[in-house]
Amino acid sequence: MKLTKTLIIIFSALFVAACGGGGSSSPAPTPAPTPAPTPAPTPAPTPAPTPAPESCLVGADTGVSTQDFDGVSKKVCVLTFPDSAPITGDVTLSNDAIYALNGAVFVGNGIGEDGTDAGDDGILTIEAGTTIVGTAGAGFEDATAWVEAVNAGAADVEVSDSDVDYLVVKPGSQIFVEGTASAPVIMTGVSDLTGEVRAGSEAQWGGFVVSGLATQNNCNEADLGTAACVANGEGASGYYGGTNDEDSSGSIEYLQVKYAGYKFSNEDELNGIAFQAVGSGTVLDYIQVHNGSDDGIEFFGGTAGIKHFVVTGASDDSLDWTDGWRGFAQYGVIVQTLFPATDAARSKDNVIEADNYGSDMDRAPRSFPKMANITMVQDYGGDTLLLREGTGAFILNSIIAGNPDDSSYCLDVDDNETYRHAGTAGNMTNISFDGTIFDSVKCSAMAASSGWVDPSSSDEGADVFDIGAELESLDSVMFNATGLHGSKRNAAYLSHPLVNSYHAGKIANANVLDSNLVTEDFIGGVKSDAEDWTVGWTYGLHISNADMQDYCPLGTALTTIKDGGGAACEITATNAAETNIRLVGGGLPYVMKGKLVVGDGTAAGAQYLQVDPGVTIYSDQVAGEGSLTDLDYVVVPTYSKLLVNGAPGAPVTFTSSREVRTSGDSDSSTLSAETTNDWGGLVINGLATQNKCNISDIGTAACTADGEGASGSYGGTNDADNSGNIFYGIVKYAGRKFNNEDELNGVAFQAVGNKTEVDYLQTFNTSDDGVEFFGGTVNAKHLLVMSASDDSIDWTDGWRGKVQHAIVWQNQGQEFAVDRSIEADNYGSDMDRTPRSMPMFANLTIVSQDGQAVLLREGTGLHIYNSVVADEGASTCWDIDDDTTYDFNADGVPGEGHVYRGNLFSCATLAQDDDSGANVAQIEALLSSDTNTASAGGGSLSGYCNGSVESGLTPVAIDDAFFDSTNYVGACASAEADWTLNWAFKPSE
Known part of the structure; x- marks a missing residue:
């Protein structure tokens, strides 16, 4: 990566005071307030970087520049705003700089343990195309250590003694992330910026925490419903909660959060993004969390809703909620394993893990989100859906797809209180999957006897019933073993064109259940390739056709077809017998050599061969080559x-390599109306x-x-x-x-x-x-x-x-x-x-x-x-x-x-x-x-x-x-x- 040393700026006393940088040990005074900028329209044109000033307008100038994701060399500014001296007033991070978090960076003073105001609030605006990095989990002790590694002559910046860098917006304060489809805001680990990140990397920095003043239920029972009902956030992120369910913590649009998360203890972990008692006045739209350590996105109470969200590669749960979350979610894509060839070894738990309140499961306000149009692709680890501790949930018009071998259960509903709130067999009112398809090899049968619904010991009590059999009896819930999710490797989550045509008559009216939800004419998170809202701003879901020409998926290897047939991915018989293989589209064709046997014919050795739209699979040999029994076929x-x-x-085609050979005795010129038994x-x-x-x-x-x-x-x-x-x-x-x-x-x-x-x-x-x-x-x-x-x-x-x-x-x-x-x-x-x-x-x-x-x-x-x-x-x-x-x-x-x-x-x-x-x-x-x-x-x-x-x-x-x-x-x-x-x-x- 190109690095350029800028002039080392000698900070004036005024600048040091305003930015909290340099060697000053006194708290920074509040900057003069400026009006919050109007959020950019969505999508907005790619902004041109603001001409770089001679020093950082926010944060401490390091004297170092490095190349940003947009290819522009930008100065590095270190943000040091600890809990004792947070950002207050109006502060804007412009896209002319790269911002390095120096320990925990706080916006506003928030509230105290009794819910009272603890001091001045802040408004942080982040311009489109801005990059914010954390360093402590990427092999550097802190931001300055990274800067020093880049340039030994960099400015001396006072550093935090924290072990991890993360960004916290406290209750009463606001954040405005003004990304666009062509220029999202990126929060990531510094190794991502330097190109040293791996497909399986995680916990490169702490993550992003937004706390609000909405209601939640994690407090003393006597305080429920009062301003004193506050909880202490994970990762020393401060207190949150209140009585204002319409509270606004700002707006977040077009944001990537990558390689985040940090474990302080088994009970105290930072996620990719944590929304803590965030209110419904907050706008959350177009957000991706990639490779989060612990959960991708977690809601702790509150009423915030989210649309157009993507969670990929979370190491624990992709989407988690607890403590009375009553928001909504629509247009979501969750993919547990984005890079199967390199990412399979990373542990993963549930696609959704959902709770109300552990020690008092009927506590109000009860967790009960309404969700629609979400595609979930599970791979490895725990359950696809775990609903427990009294939560309710409506998950409508969605696609739930699971791995047939390595996942645990398609659905796990725990605790008598969860069942009691759900309803009864024949009248299930507070857990609904109307219009949703369980579309996978494993989730094609749901009755408890099938083994795909968890019959755990916690599913005991007077109100427990066979919820899987109940779902299977409903005409409004669909069960297939098609693997229709996915149209190609670089869009592994997309709804297959057949899904909507097969199931259009089952779509539920989501808007009746929550006015924030739109009743669409499709199921799943994305309607089609032509209307794919993830294009242009997400990471890892879309790769170029040129890149696809060198890509062979797990279970295949790069090879060539005989006699000038061109490059292809070989499906090896050993891999097919021992590995679930997906032949992804959009790239090279595939070639089979010999008898390709999928699995070994036993229940324990069952495998699947999944073939995406448009894929062609050629034979290695044709008639006349080898002995009579020396041929290629699929069993x-x-x-x-x-x-x-x-x-x-885009049909799938199994055919003879004679179609593509350009030389030899069996080239394409020999293909005719008489060709057969190749x-x-x-x-x-x-x-x-x-x-x-x-x-x-x-x-x-x-x-x-x-x-x-x-x-x-x-x-x-x-x-x-x-x-x-x-x-x-x-x-x-x-x-x-x-x-x-x-x-x-x-x-x-x-x-x-x-x-x-x-x-x-x-x-x-x-x-x-x-x-x-x-x-x-x-x-x-x-x-x-x-x-x-x-x-x-x-x-x-x-x-x-x-x-x-x-x-x-x-x-x-x-x-x-x-x-x-x-x-x-x-x-x-x-x-x-x-x-x-x-x-x-x-x-x-x-x-x-x-x-x-x-x-x-x-x-x-x-x-x-x-x-x-x-x-x-x-x-x-x-x-x-x-x-x-x-x-x-x-x-x-x-x-x-x-x-x-x-x-x-x-x-x-x-x-x-x-x-x-x-x-x-x-x-x-x-x-x-x-x-x-x-x-x-x-x-x-x-x-x-x-x-x-x-x-x-x-x-x-x-x-x-x-x-x-x-x-x-x-x-x-x-x-x-x-x-x-x-x-x-x-x-x-």
Whole structure:
């Protein structure tokens, strides 16, 4: 860092007296008052630094200059205003200097232990772009030691004997932080200024304390509600509290507080920022605390509200309140681990830790904040939310996301008094999460039996109830395991575009509960990338695209793709098996080498692989390189999860490196309509029921099967098992045939449960099947299967899932042979075996090429509604093989398990029989029964979207909550309503 020595100024006696600097031991007289400046508009233009005067106007001149964060060299002024000689009157810190705190710096005299006025007050104004540093925790004894290290000839400044530097605004005084979006005020440790700070640094200085005159409850019971109800602040910050809930301690706008906090004892710790009995007249807007030691932000009583706040990397609790805080909070972002590759070892506790009053939990005024639109991303440590000691809380329209392995509980409500105040099961009035989504792998189940709500011994008493089960029963609270928080590494907290579209109907009216809150049309702290209020003034949340080109996240390593494919991050098999990995977007692509297995298939060894929007994952090898079994593919064993979080315009793509190679025998010029089986595909194993096992084991946990392609065992007894999610995912050129009985598909769902979410999934040019279901209960919406070389959709072994909005489009100009659009089985050697394959389809469009469009055999059933089965060649719509398929259990009930309603069958040939099962007449009777239309060659599709014939049909109602109500048959009502636009891969586009 560039350092320049300025002229050492010999202080005049007048200047020393006014600033309290030099060697004077007498208290500084109060400066002449000047009017407080009007706060700058938000956002204000970046201010130009005031031309530097010859000496510090506030504080002692060190004779040293150093470079500020804005790149300008500025003089260093040391602030020495101890409790005995605080800042009084109006004082402004201009942005022409850098200010070093010399011990504890106080604004105003505050109040005494009885609540009476202790002396003159102060007003401290801090201009936009001003930097204030503390030094005592950064390897320097005090500010002067740092200055001396910078320049051995610096001025001799009298120093404090304090061990830590911090800033305190006392009751009755005010602070006006006038930062802007382009020039925030920064309070930090000096090592941050010198560039020596590390990602995990903390406690570089003491922090920022604001004390007010509002009510709080930490006092003698007899004094509650009187001016004598005061408390003694932590870190010798003085007394606070009073009777004025509308008290104003000023305004704080666009402020960064970094690397703060200090531990005097286990019961006395400074936080990033402490608001002590601060009143509602105080404006708190656009505030970030980063890497605070102890808590990020803590409220001790009072009524202050805060908007647009960010807490990152707090070592204890990110947000803490106690002693009767009744303020509000809206538009918040809390991320416990901002830099996972370097920050994981730092201890962290709860995202929110909330109390009323420990020894008298019903004491009034009771802590009861109202909060809305906050995104919380937990990582490591304690609970996501800990509510105890009688507090109430409304946390509305928010996203609560937690780490699946290393965190403790999603929700911990302690103490009988907390439950009693909350309400009762069925009538919970004072703890609310309306409009909020618990969106994480761990927080997808909340009943006490799930293990994610703390069943601690403190949760005892006559008023305790299963609060997790109560929340889970409410339609207004949502639980997912999607990991939708986060759109890219440099905005790790953002609401995913899908969150609002999925949950818009659940948004709570926050304004009704508190007039300070706005009822927004989104949940979470940030609506979208385009409306991201954190841009431009926060630290660490946004990094440049150039920086992203060198960044590989935890669990990956920088490498290159073969034959000129470019730089990439390699996902190593060892890391995937042992580490939760998030493939962040906005930077390099990723490459898989070999069989990538996520976790080890045990509950203890469960891991997740999370993939952000826009990420591309390439294979290392392509067909013809290495042996037949030497290939790249992804296996998600039982208990582990795959979280594919693509978005419109930014799908997640799994594909062949042939797409990006620029040289060699398999470069991009060899990519064609014939490209397939370049890599293995996706295999997801679950714990749902299936029927491929010893008959004596059916229905037990021992009913497991071995997956194809050495993908491991799958199956169990949990039909509600959760293997993660696939949102806007594309799988291209995948699949591999080892032998006729062992083939990898585009995507294989093996005993996957119905808590797994699949929405917007495409497979293209896959070898063997596009998508195959091996038992299980997984459902899917918006499924697009194009040019699979065998069957487009295949199921077997007892699959009972549901699919809506699905397209099979076989002919994409490829010359390799294709088989059926649907090939479906129950169980080959025991066709009556249960659980019986019995899926339900609605709004399916099949555009078959040749051969059979649909083959049902080996005992499967099928319910199909409002669908279109057509062809572009000379296909047969329907074939039902095997007597058991048509007459399950041979009980004389033909068509048992076959429900066809509201469909159009318009292939060149309607039905076919193969000597076993239903004959042509029986099949045609099914196809033309009820509300179906069977008309060979009678359709009018345009591609896969409806023409006039299809548009003239009337859909039937489906009595199942999974299915959306539609006013059309088929998957695509019209070209204008085509849901494949803006995400799917089309070779002709």
